[in-house]
Amino acid sequence: MTLYTITFSKCAKRPALEIEAETFAKAVSGANADLIGADLSYADLRGADLRGANLNYTNLRYANLRDADLRDANLRGANLIGADLIGANLRDADLRGANLIGADLIGADLIGADLRDANLNYANLRGADLSGADLSGADFSGAIIADGWIIAKAEGQK
Numbered sequence: 001m002t003l004y005t006i007t008f009s010k011c012a013k014r015p016a017l018e019i020e021a022e023t024f025a026k027a028v029s030g031a032n033a034d035l036i037g038a039d040l041s042y043a044d045l046r047g048a049d050l051r052g053a054n055l056n057y058t059n060l061r062y063a064n065l066r067d068a069d070l071r072d073a074n075l076r077g078a079n080l081i082g083a084d085l086i087g088a089n090l091r092d093a094d095l096r097g098a099n100l101i102g103a104d105l106i107g108a109d110l111i112g113a114d115l116r117d118a119n120l121n122y123a124n125l126r127g128a129d130l131s132g133a134d135l136s137g138a139d140f141s142g143a144i145i146a147d148g149w150i151i152a153k154a155e156g157q158k
Helices: 020-028
Strands: 004-006 017-018 144-146
Touching: none
Parallel strands: none
Antiparallel strands: 004 017
């Protein structure tokens, strides 16, 4: 039996959880889930319903969040290095200060998202919708915005 261990590094009062792989997505999925500081690196959360979830400072490094619903989620300061966010719904999500280096955001919905001071170096943003997003202070150096288009050095205005 494969187990995932979820640790809450920023919350000393919360014990680590061990969850069977087949029930893992169900355990963390659900509107308004509270996963502050959890270590979900490499987790398979494809299609998870995380609307309004509190993922503040959560480690989602290399997590599979393809087609996940993260509308209105709090991902402030989250580690999303190399995360698969293809087709994810991040509409109105709080991604202030999030680390999205090398994240795959192809076709992601980032309408109205707060990306202030986020690091999107080398992120793949082909087909992503950033309409109305706050990009103040965000770093897009090396990001791919369309086939054959790579941003050499760019930061959102403060």
